[in-house]
Amino acid sequence: MTSQPSATPASTADRQPLGAAGIALGPLDGRYRSAVEPLVDHLSEAALNRNRIHVEVEWFVHLAEGRVLPGLEPLTDEQKAGLRAIVTDFDADSVAELAETERVTVHDVKAVEYFIAARLEGLGLAHLKPLVHFACTSEDINNLAYAVGVRDAVEQVWLPAARAAVDTISAMAATAAETPMLSRTHGQPATPTTLGKEMAVFVHRLGRQIARVERTEYLGKINGATGTYAAHLCAAPDADWPALSRSFVEHLGLTWNPLTTQIESHDWQAELYADVSRFNRILHGFCVDVWSYISIGYFAQIPVAGATGSSTMPHKVNPIRFENAEANLELSCALLDSLGATLIESRWQRDLTDSTSQRNIGVALGHSVLALTNVTKGMGQLQVAEPVLAEDLDxxxxxxxxxxxxxxxxxxxxxxxxxxxxxxxxxxxxxxxxxxxxxxxxxxxxxxxxxxxxxxxxxxxxxxxxxxxxxxxxxxxxx
Structure with missing residues (x-):
C-alpha cells in the first residue's frame, strides 16, 4: 500500500508574484525577444514617443523657417541642431520623464509637447514655446509618427528578414533545379517535377508580394482638428497651408494625403497589412509543404549538437522551425487582418478605436519576423535525400x-x-x-x-x- 502525501499543494495565492520581477507577459517580449528586438526601435511605445518628438520638432523648424507667423525668424544652425538632438538623445531617462509627465496630463501627445517645451529655454527659444504643437490636433502628430515608425520597421526589419528567408528558398531552388521528384496532386503520384522547380514556385510567389510591399505608399497629413485648416487660417490667413502641409509631410519622407477627416484614413496601412498577410499565407503553405516532405523522407534534418528532438523518443528530430513558423504566421495574419479591417473605419470625423489598434502593429509584424527567422534557420538545417526521391520515382x-x-x-x-x-x-x-x-x-x-x-x-x-x-x-x- 502506498503512502499518501501529508501536505496539501500550495495554493496559487501563496506563490511569489512574477510580474513584479519585470517578466514579460507575451512571448515576443520574453522567449522570442532576440528575434524581434529590432522592431522595438520602431514600433514600441518608446519609439512612438520618439517619433512624435521628431514630428513635433520638424514641424517647429518648418514653421520657423517658413516665417508663416509675424515675429518668426529663421533658426540658427545651432538651434536646429539642438532641437533635433532632443530626438537623437532620446533615451531611457527620457522615457521615464515622459511617463511622469503623462501621469499628470493623462494625455500622451500633450506630454510630448511639454517635454519639448521644457528644453527650449536652453536653446534660447523660450519665447517660441507657443510654436510647439502649433495648430495641431494629436492625430496630426500621431499619424505621421506611426507612418515613420511603420515605414522604418518594414524597410529596415521586415523586408530584410523576408528577403533573407526567400533567398534561402531560392538557393535550394538553384541547387535542386535538376533533382527529379515525384509530384503529388490531390496527394497521389502525378507527373514528376524537380525539387528545385517546386521551390522556385514559392520564390516567385513570395517575390511578387515583396515587390508589392516595396511599393507601399506611407501616407501622412497635418491639417488640423477636422482636416479643414480652420485654426491655421485664423492665425495666418495669408499662408498657403496646404502647400506647407504637403512640403512638410514630404520632408518626412512620406506621401501627402490632401483630404482627410481629423484622422489620416489609414487606407495605406490596410493595403500594406493585406500584402504582408498574403506573403505570410504563401509562406505558411511553403512551411506545410516542407513539413510534409520531411515526413515522407524527401528532406533529412541536420541534427543540432546537444539538441533534443523529442523528450521521450531519442530517434526523432522534430521539424520545429517550420511548425513554429506556421503558428506565428497564423497569429500575424490574424492581427494584420484585424488591423486592416478596423483601421479603415472611423465614426464621423474621429473615434479612438485606432489608438489601441495601432499599438499592436509591432506585435503583428513581430510574429511574422519570428516566423521568417525560423524559416531561414530551418532551411539551413535541411538536406535533400536524393536516394529517397529516386526510389519513390522508380x-x-x-x-x-x-x-x-x-x-x-x-x-x-x-x-x-x-x-x-x-x-x-x-x-x-x-x-x-x-x-x-x-x-x-x-x-x-x-x-x-x-x-x-x-x-x-x-x-x-x-x-x-x-x-x-x-x-x-x-x-x-x-x-
Whole structure:
C-alpha cells in the first residue's frame, strides 16, 4: 500500500508574484525577444514617443523657417541642431520623464509637447514655446509618427528578414533545379517535377508580394482638428497651408494625403497589412509543404549538437522551425487582418478605436519576423535525400501514362494507325495498380508507334519525365 502525501499543494495565492520581477507577459517580449528586438526601435511605445518628438520638432523648424507667423525668424544652425538632438538623445531617462509627465496630463501627445517645451529655454527659444504643437490636433502628430515608425520597421526589419528567408528558398531552388521528384496532386503520384522547380514556385510567389510591399505608399497629413485648416487660417490667413502641409509631410519622407477627416484614413496601412498577410499565407503553405516532405523522407534534418528532438523518443528530430513558423504566421495574419479591417473605419470625423489598434502593429509584424527567422534557420538545417526521391520515382512508373497517351494522340493526328482511345487504354493499364518499367516498356512496344516516338518513350523514365522543370527553376527561381 502506498503512502499518501501529508501536505496539501500550495495554493496559487501563496506563490511569489512574477510580474513584479519585470517578466514579460507575451512571448515576443520574453522567449522570442532576440528575434524581434529590432522592431522595438520602431514600433514600441518608446519609439512612438520618439517619433512624435521628431514630428513635433520638424514641424517647429518648418514653421520657423517658413516665417508663416509675424515675429518668426529663421533658426540658427545651432538651434536646429539642438532641437533635433532632443530626438537623437532620446533615451531611457527620457522615457521615464515622459511617463511622469503623462501621469499628470493623462494625455500622451500633450506630454510630448511639454517635454519639448521644457528644453527650449536652453536653446534660447523660450519665447517660441507657443510654436510647439502649433495648430495641431494629436492625430496630426500621431499619424505621421506611426507612418515613420511603420515605414522604418518594414524597410529596415521586415523586408530584410523576408528577403533573407526567400533567398534561402531560392538557393535550394538553384541547387535542386535538376533533382527529379515525384509530384503529388490531390496527394497521389502525378507527373514528376524537380525539387528545385517546386521551390522556385514559392520564390516567385513570395517575390511578387515583396515587390508589392516595396511599393507601399506611407501616407501622412497635418491639417488640423477636422482636416479643414480652420485654426491655421485664423492665425495666418495669408499662408498657403496646404502647400506647407504637403512640403512638410514630404520632408518626412512620406506621401501627402490632401483630404482627410481629423484622422489620416489609414487606407495605406490596410493595403500594406493585406500584402504582408498574403506573403505570410504563401509562406505558411511553403512551411506545410516542407513539413510534409520531411515526413515522407524527401528532406533529412541536420541534427543540432546537444539538441533534443523529442523528450521521450531519442530517434526523432522534430521539424520545429517550420511548425513554429506556421503558428506565428497564423497569429500575424490574424492581427494584420484585424488591423486592416478596423483601421479603415472611423465614426464621423474621429473615434479612438485606432489608438489601441495601432499599438499592436509591432506585435503583428513581430510574429511574422519570428516566423521568417525560423524559416531561414530551418532551411539551413535541411538536406535533400536524393536516394529517397529516386526510389519513390522508380516505384511509380504509371506516371508515364500521361506521356504515352499524349504521344499516341500526336501520332493519331499524324496519321499513324492503331492509336484509337489512348486515354482509355492507359487508364486500363495504370489505374488502381502499379506498373513497373518492364510492363510499361512492353506496353509501348506493342502500340505500333512510329520509330521516333517509340524510341523517345522507351528512353523515358519517371526521373527523366520532368519537362522544362529545371529550366523554369533556373529562369524564375532566383531573386
Amino acid at each position: 516505384h511509380n512508373w504509371e506516371v508515364l501514362g500521361e506521356a504515352v497517351q499524349t504521344v499516341m494522340r500526336a501520332e493519331a493526328i499524324a496519321g499513324v494507325e492503331g492509336m484509337d482511345n489512348p486515354y482509355e487504354r492507359l487508364k486500363e493499364l495504370t489505374r488502381g495498380q502499379r506498373v513497373d518499367a518492364a510492363r510499361m516498356r512492353e506496353f509501348v512496344q506493342g502500340l505500333g508507334l512510329s520509330d521516333d516516338a517509340e524510341t523517345r518513350l522507351l528512353a523515358l523514365t519517371p526521373a527523366a519525365y520532368t519537362g522544362l522543370a529545371a529550366r523554369l527553376a533556373a529562369e524564375f527561381g532566383g531573386r
